[in-house]
Amino acid sequence: MALKNPIFRFLGEHAPPLMITLVICGVALIIFSLSLVTKTSIDKGEQLHSELVKDSVKVYRNKFSIPHIIAKNEHDAFIAMGYVHAQDRLWQMDIARRAGKGRLSEVFGEKALASDKFMRIMNLSEIADRLYASSSKTTKQILEAYSSGINLFLTENADKLPFEFGALSYSPEPWTPSDCLIIMRLMAIEMNMSMWTELAFGKIADKIGIAAAMSLVPQQTPGTVYQYDNDRISTQEQIETLSRYSDDYLNGFSKIATSMLYEGRSFLGFSGDGIGSNAWVMRTSPKGKSSSVILANDPHLKLSLPARWYQAHITCPGFNAIGATIPGLPLIVSGRNDHSTWGITNMMNDDFDYFIERVDKTNSNFYFNEDGNRLKFRYKRDTIHIKNAEPIIYDIRFTKRSAIISDAPPTGMVKNAHFKKSKFDDYCLSYLWTGTNMSDEILGVYKVMKSKTWAECRKGFDLWCAPALNFVYGNSQGVIASATIGMMPKRQDKNNPNLPSPGWKKGYAWNGVYPSSILPSHSFGTNDHSRRFIVTANNPLQSRPAFYHSALWESSSRAERLNQALNEFDEYDVRDAQFLQMDVYSAYAKQIKDSIIPRLIAKKKYLSPNAKKALEKLKNWKCFITNQDVEPTIYTLFLEEYHRSVFEDQLTKPFLALYNIITNVPTRILLHTLHDPESKWINWMDDVRTKGIRENRAEIIFRSFVRAIKRGDSIFGTTDIRTWKYGKLHSLTLEHVFSANSLLSPIVTHGPFPHGGNNTTLNNGSWSFNDPFKQTLGASVRIISDMSDSMVYCVLPGGVSGEPLSSHYSDQVQLWLNGGYIALSSTSTIHSDFTLFSTLLPKPKDE
Numbered sequence: 001m002a003l004k005n006p007i008f009r010f011l012g013e014h015a016p017p018l019m020i021t022l023v024i025c026g027v028a029l030i031i032f033s034l035s036l037v038t039k040t041s042i043d044k045g046e047q048l049h050s051e052l053v054k055d056s057v058k059v060y061r062n063k064f065s066i067p068h069i070i071a072k073n074e075h076d077a078f079i080a081m082g083y084v085h086a087q088d089r090l091w092q093m094d095i096a097r098r099a100g101k102g103r104l105s106e107v108f109g110e111k112a113l114a115s116d117k118f119m120r121i122m123n124l125s126e127i128a129d130r131l132y133a134s135s136s137k138t139t140k141q142i143l144e145a146y147s148s149g150i151n152l153f154l155t156e157n158a159d160k161l162p163f164e165f166g167a168l169s170y171s172p173e174p175w176t177p178s179d180c181l182i183i184m185r186l187m188a189i190e191m192n193m194s195m196w197t198e199l200a201f202g203k204i205a206d207k208i209g210i211a212a213a214m215s216l217v218p219q220q221t222p223g224t225v226y227q228y229d230n231d232r233i234s235t236q237e238q239i240e241t242l243s244r245y246s247d248d249y250l251n252g253f254s255k256i257a258t259s260m261l262y263e264g265r266s267f268l269g270f271s272g273d274g275i276g277s278n279a280w281v282m283r284t285s286p287k288g289k290s291s292s293v294i295l296a297n298d299p300h301l302k303l304s305l306p307a308r309w310y311q312a313h314i315t316c317p318g319f320n321a322i323g324a325t326i327p328g329l330p331l332i333v334s335g336r337n338d339h340s341t342w343g344i345t346n347m348m349n350d351d352f353d354y355f356i357e358r359v360d361k362t363n364s365n366f367y368f369n370e371d372g373n374r375l376k377f378r379y380k381r382d383t384i385h386i387k388n389a390e391p392i393i394y395d396i397r398f399t400k401r402s403a404i405i406s407d408a409p410p411t412g413m414v415k416n417a418h419f420k421k422s423k424f425d426d427y428c429l430s431y432l433w434t435g436t437n438m439s440d441e442i443l444g445v446y447k448v449m450k451s452k453t454w455a456e457c458r459k460g461f462d463l464w465c466a467p468a469l470n471f472v473y474g475n476s477q478g479v480i481a482s483a484t485i486g487m488m489p490k491r492q493d494k495n496n497p498n499l500p501s502p503g504w505k506k507g508y509a510w511n512g513v514y515p516s517s518i519l520p521s522h523s524f525g526t527n528d529h530s531r532r533f534i535v536t537a538n539n540p541l542q543s544r545p546a547f548y549h550s551a552l553w554e555s556s557s558r559a560e561r562l563n564q565a566l567n568e569f570d571e572y573d574v575r576d577a578q579f580l581q582m583d584v585y586s587a588y589a590k591q592i593k594d595s596i597i598p599r600l601i602a603k604k605k606y607l608s609p610n611a612k613k614a615l616e617k618l619k620n621w622k623c624f625i626t627n628q629d630v631e632p633t634i635y636t637l638f639l640e641e642y643h644r645s646v647f648e649d650q651l652t653k654p655f656l657a658l659y660n661i662i663t664n665v666p667t668r669i670l671l672h673t674l675h676d677p678e679s680k681w682i683n684w685m686d687d688v689r690t691k692g693i694r695e696n697r698a699e700i701i702f703r704s705f706v707r708a709i710k711r712g713d714s715i716f717g718t719t720d721i722r723t724w725k726y727g728k729l730h731s732l733t734l735e736h737v738f739s740a741n742s743l744l745s746p747i748v749t750h751g752p753f754p755h756g757g758n759n760t761t762l763n764n765g766s767w768s769f770n771d772p773f774k775q776t777l778g779a780s781v782r783i784i785s786d787m788s789d790s791m792v793y794c795v796l797p798g799g800v801s802g803e804p805l806s807s808h809y810s811d812q813v814q815l816w817l818n819g820g821y822i823a824l825s826s827t828s829t830i831h832s833d834f835t836l837f838s839t840l841l842p843k844p845k846d847e
Contacts, residue, residue, distance in 0.1 A: 042087060042837060048156060049843045052079055052148050056841050059084055060834035064822055065800045065808040068313040068834055075145050077316040080840060081330045082149025082175070085310065087838075089327035089802040090153070091162040092306050093183070094172045095737065096328055099268055100124045100182035102384070107168045109387040111267065116384050118264030121396065121403045122189065127436055128181035139442040143177035146330035150175040152840075162803060164738070180442070183328035188435045188466040190301075191275045193552045193662045194350040194497070195433075196265070200658040202354065202500045207655055210499065215680075216659065217498050217551055218668035269302055275777070276300045276554050276664075277345035278581070278762055280562055281474040281482075282533035284572050284788065291478025291526050292788035296577040297334045297343025298779035300764045305736045305750065305810065307798025309781040315828040321449045322792050322826045324781045327802075331445040334783055336792060336826055339452040340475045341785035345536045347484055349468035350550040351434040353495065353510070355503035356427050357399055367399060367428075368504040375400065401430040401503070430503060432510050434487040439465030454481045454523050461485040462517050470536040473523075476787045481523035482534045484541060487513040488549050497548055514547070535562045537762075538664075554664045555671070557588035557760035574793060577784045580762055582819040588671065588760035589635055590623040595674040596638070596701050603702045610719045611709040617721070625765070627727030627756040634721070636729065636758070637708035639670065640772050645704045646673055649687050660769040663759055673697070727754025730765060732775040734797060734813065736804065748804045753817055782821065793821040 042065070055072040057080045062068075067084045071077035085093065098104050102119035104112035132143070151174050158171075165171060189195070205213035277299040284292045301308050306327075313322040314332070323335015334343045360366040366374045378398040385391045397404040406429040440463045447460030448471075457473055461483050468486025473479075491497060494507030501508035520541055524531045538554035564587075565580055566572070597619050604612060614634045621631035643666055648656050660666055673681045678697050686694050695703075713719050715729065732755040733739075736748035755775055757765030766777040783794040797816045801808040815821065825831045 044835065044837050046838045047841060048152070048838065049841050050152055051843045052152055053840045053842055056839060058836060059838040059840075060830050061837045062822075062824075062831070062833045062835075064311075064811060065806075066311045066313070066822070066824065067800075067837075068830060069315065070828075070830065071314075071316040074316050074318040075141065076840070077314050077318075078142050078145035078330050079149035079152070081312065081314060081325075082146040082151075083153050083838070083840065084149075084312070085325070085327050086150040086153035086175075087157075088800055088808075089306060089310060090150075090172065091164040092802045093150070093175075093328040095164075096183050096186060097175075097179040100128075100186040104267070105384055105386045107170050107387060110389055113384065113386065113392075114263035115267040116264075118268075120382055120384070121405050121407075122433075123403060123436075124182050124185050124189075125178070127185055128178040131181045131185075131438060131440075132178045134438045135440050136443045138446065139440055140177065142330055142442055142446060143180050146180065147175045147177050167738070167744075180329055183326070184441060185435050185466065187326070190268075190270050191346050191467040192352055192433075192435075193275070193348065194550075195352040195431075196661045197552060197665060198352065198354055198498060198500060200661055201498050203658055204651065204655055205499060208650065214496075214498065215684075216665070216669055218553075218665060218672065219551070269304065275346050276348075276538035276558075276764070278537045278558060278562070278764075279343035279345045279470070279472045280533060280535045280537075280566065281341075281343075281472045281480045282566055282569075282572055282577075283478060283480065286532065286570060287529040292476075292786075293341070293474035293478060293480055294572065294574060294577055294784065294786050294788075295336075295341040295343055295472060295474045296581060296782075296784045297345075297472070298581055298764075298782045299334065299344065299346075300766070300777055301780040302776055303732065303734060303778050303780060303797050305734045305748065305798050305804075306802035307780070307796040307800075307812075309796060310800060311781075311794055311796065311822075311824070313824065313826070319450045320826070320828045322824060323785075324783055324794065329442075331442065332449050333445065334781070336785040336787070337449060337451070338476075338826070338828075340448070340454075340457055340473065341787055342448055342457065343472050343783070345470045345472075346538055347468040347470050347486055347541075348538050348550050348552050348554065349434075349486055349488060350497050350548070350552060351466065351468060351487070351489060353432050353489065353491070353497065354405075354500035355401055355430045355432065355508070356500050357404070357430050358502075358504040359426050359428060361426055369400070370504060370506045370509060372504075377404075397428070399430045399503070401432055402436075404428045404430055429500070432489070433466075434468075434489060434513055435466040437465055437487055437513055439463060439487070441465065454479050457481075458483060458521065461521075462515070464516050472534055472536055474785075474787055478526040479523060480531065480534055481521070482536060483516075483521040484519040485516040486519070487515060488519070488547070489513055491548065498551065533566045535559055535566070537562060552662065552664065553668075555588045555668055555760050557586055558762050558764075560587040561585055561762055574784055574786050574791070578793065578819060578821060581779065581782050581784070583762040584625045584756045584765075585762075586623050586625055586758065586760045588667070589625065589632075589758075591671060592639065592674065593618065593621065593623060593635065596705070599698045599701045600705055602698070606702070607706070608709070610713070610721065611706060614709050614712075614721050615705070625726065625756050625758055625761055627725065627730065627754045629726055630721055630724040632726040632756070632758075633712065633724040633729050634708065636726070636773070637712050637715075638705050640769065641708045641711065642701065642704035643670055643769055645687070645700050645707075646670070646681075646684050649689050650684065657770050663766060663768055666769055667759060725754070726756065729773050730758075730767065730775060731755060731773075732765070732778065734810070750810050750813060753813075755817070779816075782816070784821070785826075790826045792824045792826050794824065795821050 053076045055076060057071045057076045059080055060068045069077055069080045071080060102116040105116045201213050279297040281293055281295040284294060309324040310327050312325050319337055321332045321335055321337045323332040325332055357367045360374055366376055369375050380396045382396055383391050383393045397407050444460040444463030448457050451457040454473060461471055464485040465487045471483050471485060473481040490511040492507050492509050495501050537558040539556045539559035540553045600615055617631050618634050625632040685697050685700050712724055716724050731752035733751035738744045739749040755765050757763040759766035764778045765775050767773055767775050781796055785792050795816045796812045799808040799811045803809055
């Protein structure tokens with residue numbers, strides 16, 4: 001075929017094959033981009049008639065495309081919420097429900113198989129169906145209306161779906177109310193830590209023994225900041241169950257602790273960092289001057305594109321609420337109404353336990369319970385469909401507790417294969433998780449959204465199950481309050497919550513769960529001036545229940561900084577809250593610095609000239625982890641080298657990687673190794689690879705510092721430490737699922753951006769010890785509510801749209817990076833910044 005265009009004809013005659021390929025790819029990219037622009041555009045002035053709505057609903061948007069929904073009844077408001085979520089984030093929502101159902105392999109192929117195996121065993125689809133069946137009438141009505149709104153968008157826009165559907169060659173299925181509940185429980189799994197630490201400690205205990213493994217479980221250090229003022233927990237009380245050791249039952253545990261969980265976790269994008277948050281509420285003036293309050297919240301999650309949250313304002317006769325929503329869920333999770341404001345942090349609850357089940361050697365269809373009785377496994381045939389491959393058909397075994405998590409079929413299992421006996425079948429692994437219990441979080445948040453008083457809000461909190469959260473609250477009358485909410489296990493006396501338990505022995509099981517209503521709750525009324533502020537930053541509960549609930553707290557560094565800063569304010573306003581959300585001071589770094597500087601000075605004469613310069617800078621450092629300074633680089637390189645020096649020789653790299661899976665665990669332990677009596681850590685300080693030499697703490701600190709400076713020389717390519725800016729070492733890249741595709745990556749990915757902070761600063765810039773310096777987690781939304789007026793200030797590390805070529809895909813990123821905010825009015829009337837975009841109308845009766 002002749003090339004009619006002279007340019008194409010010239011290329012065909014003279015250009016090398018590579019150039020032709022590049023031109024074709026360029027043209028294809030232009031066509032692809034134009035199609036994306038067509039799909040991403042939201043028609044201003046859109047009118048849609050539907051029998052679903054009872055009255056007219058209007059959706060206004062501001063210059064950031066943040067919607068304000070005006071409805072004449074709650075039913076229509078939730079339909080519109082579903083519609084705008086689908087309009088902006090449909091593929092993000094669809095991929096989340098697929099992840100929860102274990103159906104990613106259908107669109108991604110075999111690389112998603114580990115994730116699907118894991119989620120099938122977690123059984124979220126069945127849990128969600130049971131949650132919906134047991135939920136209140138109000139919850140059913142909310143979810144049905146919201147789902148109808150999503151499906152309305154699907155029906156009306158079948159030819160304008162997000163580009164990801166076309167790229168992966170599939171179409172979304174209709175949305176169901178249960179899909180919302182799948183996403184809710186998927187969030188609970190993402191925020192769960194004990195699911196991963198218990199497995200890791202079990203494998204580590206199998207390698208080095210339980211006593212040695214348990215020495216790696218963090219305890220509370222002197223100076224720990226607690227959430228409340230009374231009844232400090234002693235270290236012994238906090239971990240009293242950890243002394244009940246029994247080495248025998250963990251022998252060989254690593255053989256049944258399948259790697260499938262870690263592979264699935266990685267594909268799902270669960271970062272490996274502690275999933276935390278900051279939230280605080282504070283009165284703006286001291287005693288007697290004002291009853292106004294300001295609440296600030298910034299949940300810390302894995303950062304990606306599209307953004308994790310979605311800003312929205314919903315106004316109807318039943319309520320007027322504004323704040324942060326989760327695509328796939330119809331409610332304001334963090335925000336305010338005309339009377340109340342609320343925010344959340346992860347309570348860090350240990351709500352998941354593994355149980356090793358003993359299989360009958362004479363008949364592998366049976367296992368033994370704690371009474372010594374033989375019980376028969378229940379079998380369920382399941383099928384995983386895989387794109388471009390044969391489906392996997394297999395059997396899942398169930399005990400009375402759960403599915404057997406160690407039975408996940410290996411990748412590449414042939415069609416029609418089912419569970420077969422293996423040499424490790426004498427034992428298998430089950431679990432208990434509070435997330436399998438029935439609850440009604442949708443009704444709970446709905447009550448919070450409508451609340452006028454703390455008492456009304458508290459009734460909503462009591463309906464919560466998983467993930468366990470700390471809620472902070474304030475209202476227009478000056479009340480400030482907080483509550484810990486979520487279900488907690490009633491563990492029997494022998495259960496060590498940090499290790500898998502023997503399922504065939506007495507004393508390890510759960511006797512149900514404790515409800516939220518028995519957990520700590522504190523409120524300070526308008527005339528109660530005993531507290532001016534309440535802080536929660538994933539730090540330990542101080543006024544706590546009389547049972548074990550966690551050892552997996554974050555470092556109290558962020559809470560310590562908030563307490564110190566808030567106590568210094570006389571008058572306090574929104575700008576102060578904004579500055580604090582961007583603060584990068586690390587109280588933890590100061591503790592590390594104060595421990596190592598004297599020891600390094602004592603050996604200063606042995607340091608190289610460059611290391612001496614680095615030591616001098618570190619000595620004078622004020623512990624602000626800014627991206628423009630070099631001191632944070634020196635500190636960070638040291639911490640990473642010290643961590644490796646203490647643990648890698650005895651754990652070995654694979655087991656150290658397991659230990660690092662939740663970053664707050666080694667972070668807190670490193671402080672123990674520096675602050676505790678040296679005798680407690682003498683065995684860990686000794687490098688077993690240096691025969692005939694027994695290292696001590698001072699030697700390991702010195703060696704780590706020397707290695708850190710050499711590593712800096714290598715990373716930066718120069719010994720001039722003045723150029724070692726932290727932002728060059730520590731950066732944030734906002735990635736899409738398609739970022740791994742070299743052609744699509746420039747379109748869907750943003751960054752890298754130099755960024756300050758780490759996991760111990762208010763402006764969280766967390767990275768994993770398994771992938772040093774690459775930020776994985778941070779403030780997934782920043783939101784501040786000022787109850788003295790109608791304003792809310794918020795910003796996302798992304799934008800409202802999920803479409804990469806939309807101007808609203810990442811239009812908030814620079815604001816987020818630089819401490820900027822979008823000011824939104826919470827009044828029910830339309831602000832002048834907003835323009836009418838969509839109107840949903842009842843279908844005329846004659847149609």
